[in-house]
Structures are given as structure tokens and as C-alpha cells.
Amino acid sequence: MIEFYKVTSQELEFWLKAEGEPLFRKKQIFDWVYQRSVTDWDLMTNLSTELRQKLKSNFRLSTMELVRESESDDGETTKFLWRLREGTYVESVLIRSDKRRTVCVSSQVGCPARCAFCASGQKGFVRNLTSFEIVEQIIQINQYLAEQGERVTHVVYMGMGEPLKNYNAVVASIRQISHEEMLNLSQRRITVSTVGIIEGIRRLTKENMQVNLVFSLHAPNQQVRKKIIPYARKYPLDEIIDGIEEYARHTKRNATYEYILIEGINDELKHADELCELLKGKQCAVNLIPYNPVPGVRLKRPKTKAIKHFMYILRKNRLTVTCRYTKGDDIAAACGQLALQEEIECDQKAS
Numbered sequence: 001m002i003e004f005y006k007v008t009s010q011e012l013e014f015w016l017k018a019e020g021e022p023l024f025r026k027k028q029i030f031d032w033v034y035q036r037s038v039t040d041w042d043l044m045t046n047l048s049t050e051l052r053q054k055l056k057s058n059f060r061l062s063t064m065e066l067v068r069e070s071e072s073d074d075g076e077t078t079k080f081l082w083r084l085r086e087g088t089y090v091e092s093v094l095i096r097s098d099k100r101r102t103v104c105v106s107s108q109v110g111c112p113a114r115c116a117f118c119a120s121g122q123k124g125f126v127r128n129l130t131s132f133e134i135v136e137q138i139i140q141i142n143q144y145l146a147e148q149g150e151r152v153t154h155v156v157y158m159g160m161g162e163p164l165k166n167y168n169a170v171v172a173s174i175r176q177i178s179h180e181e182m183l184n185l186s187q188r189r190i191t192v193s194t195v196g197i198i199e200g201i202r203r204l205t206k207e208n209m210q211v212n213l214v215f216s217l218h219a220p221n222q223q224v225r226k227k228i229i230p231y232a233r234k235y236p237l238d239e240i241i242d243g244i245e246e247y248a249r250h251t252k253r254n255a256t257y258e259y260i261l262i263e264g265i266n267d268e269l270k271h272a273d274e275l276c277e278l279l280k281g282k283q284c285a286v287n288l289i290p291y292n293p294v295p296g297v298r299l300k301r302p303k304t305k306a307i308k309h310f311m312y313i314l315r316k317n318r319l320t321v322t323c324r325y326t327k328g329d330d331i332a333a334a335c336g337q338l339a340l341q342e343e344i345e346c347d348q349k350a351s
């Protein structure tokens with residue numbers, strides 16, 4: 001059985017020809033699957049019964065089961081917890097902001113990066129998601145949004161996992177999401193976030209895509225980075241920044257640096273000064289994110305005064321800065337939190 005969201009336009013044409021079916025069927029099938037988000041072959045009523053039967057016995061349309069859907073008190077954030085076929089969990093988050101409907105997708109089950117501040121990091125790495133499973137998160141959320149006459153408008157690879165450690169599946173999924181016959185989202189509306197996997201950044205630069213790249217910097221120097229990001233021991237900061245700059249030049253897209261502010265770790269004024277020095281003269285934006293506490297992690301969010309002061313120094317040095325509070329704190333919307341909760345609950349039930 002082949003996972004359908006992996007099938008390219010050419011491959012479907014080839015299959016239809018081999019089955020003696022006319023090629024106009026391709027458009028009908030893609031329309032049901034990608035535009036109408038239908039995940040049951042039997043519901044595709046303009047296809048012949050025979051073709052539906054053939055599709056059913058050759059292609060799988062859904063592999064994830066929705067376990068829990070939680071909405072934040074302000075209604076702006078909805079978190080979806082999915083159970084995969086082997087019983088592990090991943091999550092996606094839908095963020096509503098004006099007309100934007102952004103989905104934050106997971107790219108792995110758990111994460112090999114093990115960042116000190118992250119729930120996914122605590123889980124360790126279980127497996128890579130397939131491109132099919134990444135695309136299915138968007139299809140299922142489109143199905144959910146269709147009830148309100150809406151669709152996903154933006155996709156960010158910022159959920160569970162380090163996307164560039166699952167390079168092939170992530171790039172394949174971006175191609176499916178942006179393909180005009182499939183989900184048809186502009187690549188400029190797709191953002192990949194990385195903790196700094198140099199070889200992945202270099203490969204992505206050569207793909208000739210237009211996706212936005214966000215670097216999870218989180219520290220103004222290698223020494224502080226190593227304390228909270230284990231991969232910093234492998235990837236030198238100056239080489240990562242060179243790679244990010246090269247990507248920005250090549251794609252003509254500004255780089256974004258994310259910086260989670262953690263009390264007593266990276267939030268002091270000397271850190272702000274050092275960050276200004278590090279990013280001086282670069283075409284970039286800095287996104288400050290006050291830390292969102294994760295159960296079992298003894299790190300704290302800085303006081304509001306410290307956050308404002310940090311931001312003030314960056315602005316004074318003419319950096320473009322935004323400060324983003326994690327949306328959906330009340331539904332554990334920091335990456336990996338809901339899946340971690342589910343596993344703890346399942347472990348407790350089992351013991």
C-alpha cells in the first residue's frame with residue numbers, strides 16, 4: 001500500500017495510464033485530496049466505482065488518528081495531538097491571527113537535539129516522520145477549518161523535531177505543500193526553523209526554494225549556547241551564521257534569528273550587547289520569545305522588566321526586533337508538551 005501524499009503528479013499520471021484511466025482523473029483526484037481534504041476514497045463521487053476501488057486497494061490516505069484537540073481560552077490557538085500507526089504521538093498547532101491560519105507542524109517523533117528548554121528534547125528521538133505524515137497534518141487541519149469556511153494559509157516547521165535532521169522528508173513535503181496541483185501554498189508562506197544543522201542549511205540553499213529560514217540562536221555566543229543546546233558542541237556558531245547569511249543572499253529572503261529569553265542564562269544586559277555585536281550589519285530580524293515553562297524543566301521566564309530592557313538595547317542598536325509570547329500557554333502549546341503529557345499519562349495508566 002502506497003502513502004498517497006507522497007505520490008507526485010507524474011507518478012499519478014503514470015499509474016492512471018497503466019490502469020487504462022483517462023488523465024483528466026488526476027485533476028479530479030488531486031482536487032478531492034488536496035483542495036477538499038477528503039480522506040476517504042468512497043466519498044469521491046465523481047470517480048467511477050471501479051477507479052475508487054483501485055485507489056482504495058493501492059493508496060493509503062490517512063495514517064494518523066486525532067486523539068485530542070484543545071483550544072486556548074482566547075480561541076486563537078488549537079492544538080492537535082495525533083496517534084501514529086505504531087502508537088507514538090506527535091502534535092500540530094493551529095494559530096489564528098487576523099486572516100492568517102498558520103499550522104506549526106512536527107517533523108519528527110521526539111527530537112535528537114535535546115535542547116534544555118524544550119519538552120520534545122526531553123523525550124529523546126524516536127523516529128523521523130515521513131513526508132506523507134507531515135503533509136497529512138495540514139490536510140487534516142484543512143478538513144477541520146473547512147467547517148468554518150477557512151484553509152491553512154501558512155506553514156511553519158517549528159513543532160516537534162529538528163526539520164533539517166529529517167531533510168529528505170521535509171523537503172519532499174515542502175514540494176507537495178507548494179505544488180500548484182496539490183496544496184498550492186506559496187513557498188514564501190512556509191518557514192523552516194533550525195537549531196543550526198550546517199549541512200542541512202547548505203543543502204537547502206542549493207534547492208532553489210523560496211522558504212523562509214529561521215535560526216534558533218538562543219544565545220549570543222558559543223559558550224552560552226552549549227549550555228542549552230547540545231548540538232552547539234558539534235556546530236560552531238560562526239559557521240552556522242555564515243550558512244544562514246549565504247541562504248539569505250541566495251534566496252533574497254531576510255534571515256530571522258529566534259532568541260528564547262531564559263532567566264539567569266541568556267537574559268542579561270551583557271548578553272544583549274553581545275547579541276548586537278554578533279548581528280551588527282546583518283539583514284535580519286530578531287524574534288525574542290520569553291521562555292514558556294515546561295513541566296520537569298527547571299528554567300524560568302525572565303521578569304517583564306528584564307525582557308523590556310533586553311528588547312530596548314537591541315532596538316537602540318537598530319536591530320529589527322519583535323517579542324512573541326508563546327501562544328496557548330493554557331493548552332501546553334510549547335513544542336512537544338502535549339505529546340509528552342500524553343505519554344506520561346499513558347505510562348501512568350500502564351503502570
Ligand code: SF4
Nearest residue numbers: 111113115118121161
Ligand atoms: S527546540 Fe526544536 S530542535 Fe530543540 S529539542 Fe525542541 S524541537 Fe528539537
